[in-house]
Amino acid sequence: MRIIPSNRIRALLTLVPVLFGQNAVCQETEDPDDIRSYLASGTFNGEIGLVSISHEYRGSDDDRGNALGFLQLKYKSIDTLGLHWGAWWYGVQSAWEMHPGDYDRLCKADSSLRECFVSWTIPESETTATIGRFSMRQTTIDGRSHQGIQLISTDIPDITLRAGAFHRWSRYNRIHVNFQGMTGWYEVDAVHEDAGDLFWFGSIRKHGQDSDYVELFGRHQDKVMSVIGTEWNYSRPVSSDRRIGVDGTFAYFENAWPDRLQPEYEDAYTWLIHASLKTESLSFGIGWHGISDHTADIGVGPYFWIDPLIVDDTLPYNDRNRAQLFYADAEASLGMIDFNFAYGYGINNAIEVNSHEFNATGKVHLRQDLSFEIMVSWNIYEGDTLADYVRTGTLLTFEF
Known part of the structure; x- marks a missing residue:
């Protein structure tokens, strides 16, 4: 079998954004009315609003905060002979x-x-x-946008197959009540000088009753890391309006860093088990998350760890793991208001720091096209290794 060189794949993956960036959607000389009719048949929508985020640290001069106005524009064409295309742009401007x-x-x-x-x-x-x-964000894959190719197949009953690769990615470029900024685009091989220039992924998911499923997945980047793992969701009704369930994830990170760059790096693994009780408007859950006692940066480049909460910086703490998190969460919908609450107790034995995290978010649906959200996250660290801090965010969105 002939292997296509990765530089040719990267050239192919770059082609579509370049074409759209030059407004070269169609180079044929066609009737302008036909083009206008085709474009008008697609879906165009957008959002405009204001987002704010602040970080306040106890006993530190690192406090910071911002308020920003934003505009998002999205377009998706109609399906023609199985083909459609789309674009999503957004911009921000500092307000404070x-x-x-x-x-x-x-x-x-x-x-x-x-x-x-x-x-x-x-x-x-x-x-x-x-x-x-x-x-292409999935379990253990970081980033909000990726540049590459993906195949999804549901031809086999109750089975979803997914495979793909990307060579560029953007960690933060999404408007959210926990706004984390706009980071621009990175090449995946920026991890280190020998890193592979493509990030590969694949999965197979078996669907069961209702929302039940079990999935096997894999990720790989040359000279960085490979990941194999599984995630699942299983639930059953216990009465006409109550349902109990358990979901979870296990991922094994196989180190592939060259010894000359990171001689101490090891293989590592992480897990998450979460049990829940749900009704039509309420849900309660408890969970246990952990990372093995091994030296490994499982969040390097486009890789990502499993984090059921919002902020805690000690799970993991850089490449120093040996950590566990015990947490409880709850969700409620009361008319036009949605609430989310969570508490987590974290233990990182690698740096001997225990932590408490309290999260609360609320969303008010003022109208069908207008909503307001607020988030507060308190993080308290025992001892003096890390500074306690509070993160707050608000988001006002008008959809059109």
Whole structure:
């Protein structure tokens, strides 16, 4: 079998965003009325609003805060012969900053083309290929947007197959009540000088009753790391309006760093088990998350660890693991208001720090096209190794 060189794959993956960036959606000389009719048949929508985020540290001068206005524009074409395309752009502008320079620390750019892709569904099948820039975020994969190719197939009953690769990614470029800025785009091989220039992933999911499933997944980047793991969700009704369930994840991270760069790095593994009770408007859960006692940066580059809460910086703490988290969470919907609450007690034996995290978020649906959200996260660390802090966020969104 002939292997296509990765530089050729990267050239192919770059083609779609470049074409769209030059407004070269169609180079044929067609009737302008036909083009306008085709574009008008697609879906266009957007959002405009205001987002704020602040970080306040006890006994530290590192407090910072921002308020930003934002605009998001999305377009998706109609399906023609199994082919459709889409784009998603958004921009931000500083409205207020706690200290000079806070905006520049948060946002490395003022706008981002989050998505720019072409999808094709193979005739007489349930297999779709997508190429360009879009989200490929999954368990153990970081980033909000990725540039690459993905195949998804549901031709086999109750089975979803997914495979793909990307060579560029953006960690933060999403408007959210826990706004984390705009980081721009990175090459995946920026991890170190010998790192592979493609990030590969694949999974197979078996669907069961209702929302039940079990999935096996794998990730790989040359000279960085490989991951194999499983995740599942299982639930059953216990009465007409109550349901109990258990979900979880296990992931094994196989180290592939060259010894000359990180001679102390080891293989590591992480797990999450979560049990819940749900009704029509309420849910309660308890969970246990842990990371093995091994030296490994399981969040390097596009890799990501499992984090059921919002903020805690000690699970993991850089490449120093040996940590566990015990937590409880709850959700409630009361008319036009949605609430989420969580508490976690973290233990990181590698740095001998225990932590408490309290999270609360609320969303008010003021109208069908207007909503307001608020988030508060308290993080308390025992001892003097890390400074306690509070993160707060608000988000006002108008959809059109």
